[in-house]
Amino acid sequence: MNKKSAIQFEARIITANMLVSGNVLYLDEKRCWDENIANAQIIKNDEDLARLNNMSQDAVMNSIIVGPYVMPVECHSAGLQPVSKRELIRASGPTIPTGFPEKGKPNV
Amino acid sequence: MYRYDQFDHTIVRERVNQFRDQVARRLSGALTEDEFRPLRLMNGLYLQLHAYMLRVAIPYGTLWSKQMRMLAHIARRYDRGYGHFTTRQNIQFNWPKLEDVPDLLADLASVEMHAIQTSGNSIRNVTADHFAGVADDELEDSRIYAEIIRQWSTLHPEFSFLPRKFKIAVSGAPTDRAAVRFHDIGLQMRQNIRGEVGFEVLVGGGQGRTPVIAETIRDFLPKRDLLSYLEAILRVYNMLGRRDNIYKARIKILLKETGLDRFAALVEEEWERIRGGALDLPLDEINRIRAYFAPPRYELVVDPDAAYQAARRSDREFDRWCVNNVLPNKQPGYGIVNISLKPVGKAPGDATADQMDIIADLAEAFSFDELRVTHKQNIVLGHVRLADLHTVWQQLDAAGLATANFGLASDIIACPGLDYCNLANARSIPVAQRISERFADPERLARIGAIRINISGCINACGHHHVGDIGILGVDRRGEEYYQITLGGDPADNATIGEIIGPSFSYDEIVDAIETIISTYETIRKPEETFSDTWRRTGATPFKETLYGPAHN
Numbered sequence: 118m119n120k121k122s123a124i125q126f127e128a129r130i131i132t133a134n135m136l137v138s139g140n141v142l143y144l145d146e147k148r149c150w151d152e153n154i155a156n157a158q159i160i161k162n163d164e165d166l167a168r169l170n171n172m173s174q175d176a177v178m179n180s181i182i183v184g185p186y187v188m189p190v191e192c193h194s195a196g197l198q199p200v201s202k203r204e205l206i207r208a209s210g211p212t213i214p215t216g217f218p219e220k221g222k223p224n225v
Numbered sequence: 226m227y228r229y230d231q232f233d234h235t236i237v238r239e240r241v242n243q244f245r246d247q248v249a250r251r252l253s254g255a256l257t258e259d260e261f262r263p264l265r266l267m268n269g270l271y272l273q274l275h276a277y278m279l280r281v282a283i284p285y286g287t288l289w290s291k292q293m294r295m296l297a298h299i300a301r302r303y304d305r306g307y308g309h310f311t312t313r314q315n316i317q318f319n320w321p322k323l324e325d326v327p328d329l330l331a332d333l334a335s336v337e338m339h340a341i342q343t344s345g346n347s348i349r350n351v352t353a354d355h356f357a358g359v360a361d362d363e364l365e366d367s368r369i370y371a372e373i374i375r376q377w378s379t380l381h382p383e384f385s386f387l388p389r390k391f392k393i394a395v396s397g398a399p400t401d402r403a404a405v406r407f408h409d410i411g412l413q414m415r416q417n418i419r420g421e422v423g424f425e426v427l428v429g430g431g432q433g434r435t436p437v438i439a440e441t442i443r444d445f446l447p448k449r450d451l452l453s454y455l456e457a458i459l460r461v462y463n464m465l466g467r468r469d470n471i472y473k474a475r476i477k478i479l480l481k482e483t484g485l486d487r488f489a490a491l492v493e494e495e496w497e498r499i500r501g502g503a504l505d506l507p508l509d510e511i512n513r514i515r516a517y518f519a520p521p522r523y524e525l526v527v528d529p530d531a532a533y534q535a536a537r538r539s540d541r542e543f544d545r546w547c548v549n550n551v552l553p554n555k556q557p558g559y560g561i562v563n564i565s566l567k568p569v570g571k572a573p574g575d576a577t578a579d580q581m582d583i584i585a586d587l588a589e590a591f592s593f594d595e596l597r598v599t600h601k602q603n604i605v606l607g608h609v610r611l612a613d614l615h616t617v618w619q620q621l622d623a624a625g626l627a628t629a630n631f632g633l634a635s636d637i638i639a640c641p642g643l644d645y646c647n648l649a650n651a652r653s654i655p656v657a658q659r660i661s662e663r664f665a666d667p668e669r670l671a672r673i674g675a676i677r678i679n680i681s682g683c684i685n686a687c688g689h690h691h692v693g694d695i696g697i698l699g700v701d702r703r704g705e706e707y708y709q710i711t712l713g714g715d716p717a718d719n720a721t722i723g724e725i726i727g728p729s730f731s732y733d734e735i736v737d738a739i740e741t742i743i744s745t746y747e748t749i750r751k752p753e754e755t756f757s758d759t760w761r762r763t764g765a766t767p768f769k770e771t772l773y774g775p776a777h778n
């Protein structure tokens with residue numbers, strides 16, 4: 118397990134799974150759905166939340182994603198880190214070798 | 226082996242076409258996720274943490290080589306080159322893409338396989354003794370009856386929307402290897418005083434959140450009445466089982482609420498109404514199915530094979546594997562080979578596509594083309610000539626499949642846990658890997674002897690932790706993975722639910738805790754005692770003392 122760098126602040130982002138593949142996705146700064154949590158758009162305020170939620174619902178309606186939800190993250194100097202173990206594993210892939218190259222995600 | 230008739234082929238093919246259309250409509254947006262979810266679950270397709278997961282049924286765990294090769298093909302073509310054999314004798318693929326699943330199912334259908342009723346509130350894949358047909362203690366091959374039940378329960382219109390999932394297991398031997406006491410219905414073959422073979426019927430068992438040992442609802446059920454009696458149980462459950470609370474919907478809870486006597490009376494009443502009717506199971510029909518499971522054409526072996534004996538004397542590793550992983554087949558001169566899918570440091574139950582192909586080749590060349598998946602997540606070649614064992618072992622060894630740990634401390638049952646599963650609290654697989662590394666030394670494994678270590682990543686208990694000698698349950702403590710230990714569980718004839726031993730351990734502590742328990746057992750056990758024997762004799766005290774110190778008693 119990697120030692121985490123100091124937390125700078127806590128925030129929230131939006132995640133979902135891709136409809137076609139089930140891959141884990143994050144809503145990013147360019148309003149795209151991105152596999153890399155580092156690019157996730159941080160929710161700044163309630164207005165932002167409403168706007169991003171609307172975008173998520175559009176993506177659901179357009180058959181791009183499934184089951185979007187808001188998740189907490191910690192912002193470190195090294196980037197965004199999920200708070201829960203579940204989300205760490207979602208972000209990084211299984212913690213055991215799968216026979217395939219792992220995604221370049223934060224270490225659990 | 227049972228082979229599909231025209232009816233089976235049509236059902237499966239039509240289902241693939243139906244699902245292809247449903248997937249197309251989902252991808253086009255014509256179906257919402259809420260509309261699609263029940264449809265995909267009816268076809269064994271889950272959405273897990275990172276990807277879709279497809280659970281493929283392996284009826285009573287039996288496959289022929291061509292089917293295993295197809296599983297290897299699917300692992301390569303649609304997945305990431307491996308699959309996970311489960312505690313319900315099924316296989317799960319962890320990475321299929323939704324758009325590929327119809328093609329995947331069509332490939333499966335070409336070898337008489339499918340994923341129907343591997344999810345949802347239906348009668349799930351019927352499981353059976355993995356040594357059926359080869360163990361010398363059995364009354365009859367349990368797969369005959371598992372197949373009859375499979376045919377009756379597949380797409381049964383009345384039982385497709387039960388209050389909750391429903392699991393049936395069949396054991397044809399007095400020694401229970403199918404954990405019949407931990408199923409919604411367990412069928413244990415018995416002989417009555419007239420020498421007739423029938424079933425003791427057990428009902429209301431299960432693991433999960435509320436573990437319950439099944440109770441006997443009927444001491445002896447004639448084979449002829451098997452389906453009408455099952456139908457009566459299912460009908461009563463379907464009518465009275467709760468649908469308002471998912472945690473109270475299993476038949477075990479209904480039984481607690483009604484009491485066994487009242488439930489049995491309702492079943493008898495319904496059974497009297499329908500027995501001897503359309504569901505009557507005449508001997509002709511039993512014999513028709515029995516023919517599919519006829520023993521293979523064994524050779525008559527008179528003398529033990531000299532080359533085999535010599536190989537055992539000269540090759541220590543081979544001898545160890547024979548001692549641990551090979552059991553006698555009821556046919557003299559043949560052995561039951563247990564292929565461990567628990568190599569040290571690997572994920573329990575996982576096999577790569579290449580390994581599946583090698584196992585299929587070995588089954589074809591040396592075991593009459595047949596193999597079985599066990600609920601302990603291993604593979605069995607049931608009919609290998611002792612004279613062929615050395616060759617089989619060498620090929621397994623070259624493929625990393627010759628770990629000589631069958632039934633020993635590193636032969637761990639583990640569910641996918643938090644590495645894959647959406648419902649998990651904690652990881653199971655890396656805990657199993659670390660324990661297997663700790664107990665990697667074959668001499669130590671042999672000293673400890675037979676022991677069951679079972680790990681579940683959450684209270685759903687897919688890793689059967691309740692019935693391990695040592696059960697490990699992943700729990701969530703403020704977002705961190707912790708592990709609660711239960712001791713003294715037993716899945717078989719002395720069915721017992723393990724007892725929680727004390728406060729849980731962190732991910733970093735759990736392997737040391739298991740080491741402490743096993744060392745304590747090694748210290749206090751009497752000669753010839755199994756873990757269960759010692760546990761029953763001493764109770765929890767010595768284990769609590771070494772785990773938590775004397776103050777915790």
Ligand code: SF4
Nearest residue numbers: 640646649682683687
């Ligand atoms: S026991 Fe829990 S974590 Fe493990 S596979 Fe079952 S549901 Fe998932």
